[in-house]
Amino acid sequence: MTPTATLSIVATPIGNLEDITLRALRTLKECDVIYAEDTRVISKLLARYEIQKPLQRLDAATEATKADEIIGRLCAGEHVVYVSDAGTPGVSDPGQRLVAAVRSCIAAGEAGREIHIEAIPGASALTALISIAGLETTGFTFLGFLPHKKGRQTALKRIAESELPVVLYESPHRILKLLEEAAECGLSRAIVGRELTKLHEEVVSGAPAELRDYFEATPEHVRGEFVVLLVP
Numbered sequence: 001m002t003p004t005a006t007l008s009i010v011a012t013p014i015g016n017l018e019d020i021t022l023r024a025l026r027t028l029k030e031c032d033v034i035y036a037e038d039t040r041v042i043s044k045l046l047a048r049y050e051i052q053k054p055l056q057r058l059d060a061a062t063e064a065t066k067a068d069e070i071i072g073r074l075c076a077g078e079h080v081v082y083v084s085d086a087g088t089p090g091v092s093d094p095g096q097r098l099v100a101a102v103r104s105c106i107a108a109g110e111a112g113r114e115i116h117i118e119a120i121p122g123a124s125a126l127t128a129l130i131s132i133a134g135l136e137t138t139g140f141t142f143l144g145f146l147p148h149k150k151g152r153q154t155a156l157k158r159i160a161e162s163e164l165p166v167v168l169y170e171s172p173h174r175i176l177k178l179l180e181e182a183a184e185c186g187l188s189r190a191i192v193g194r195e196l197t198k199l200h201e202e203v204v205s206g207a208p209a210e211l212r213d214y215f216e217a218t219p220e221h222v223r224g225e226f227v228v229l230l231v232p
Helices: 022-030 037-047 065-076 096-107 125-133 152-159 175-184 208-217
Strands: 007-008 032-038 056-057 077-082 117-121 141-145 164-168 189-193 202-206 226-231
Touching: 007 065, 007 096, 022 077, 022 117, 032 037, 032 065, 032 141, 032 175, 037 056, 056 065, 065 096, 077 125, 096 117, 125 189, 125 202, 125 226, 152 175, 164 175, 175 189, 175 208, 175 226, 189 208, 202 208
Parallel strands: 007 077, 007 117, 032 056, 032 077, 141 164
Antiparallel strands: 164 226, 189 202, 189 226
16 A cells, blocks of 8 residues: 655744644654745754754745645655644644645545645644633634735724624734724723743733723833734
């Protein structure tokens, strides 16, 4: 029987390099090649755990073309790993188009061998914030990054009308704008996680207008990666 080729989608730490699973480390050690959103970022993790593997870049701009290259490797029987800069690939990160292309190849029977796609779960800013938010709810909506311009107001209206809390990712360049928009939409509460798992981790909660005033008054805190939970 022809050996199975494997595409492993591996979650990596969102800040603290200790937040890596034993399974993820074993997968990184056993694979033939690692494709990464940024090879410089994954190199820090690999150096920490003394892992040496061939590295190739696959970011949002090269995902479509690199997908064909990875399919070629899988057809040759290789074990390929894909990692994004932090967290789980495909969740507001590259990876979805790669997996879709590989699945299309499998469905069309073009590989000439069995190909296995596996998820190696791990750290996530989304679930990290939910776990410490203290919400009494059985569900929430995750929207990733809101559009910068077109469609943004429509998305905010949907959030204001939602019956469930909504989780977003936001950059430091737009966090003040998001909190101001949340206040204008009449949202009652926001929980903001900044730099989760990192040295300067911070979680603050309150009315959106209050949090906007807080971050505006402390510009040194308007840095890093933000995950925001909005409560209608």
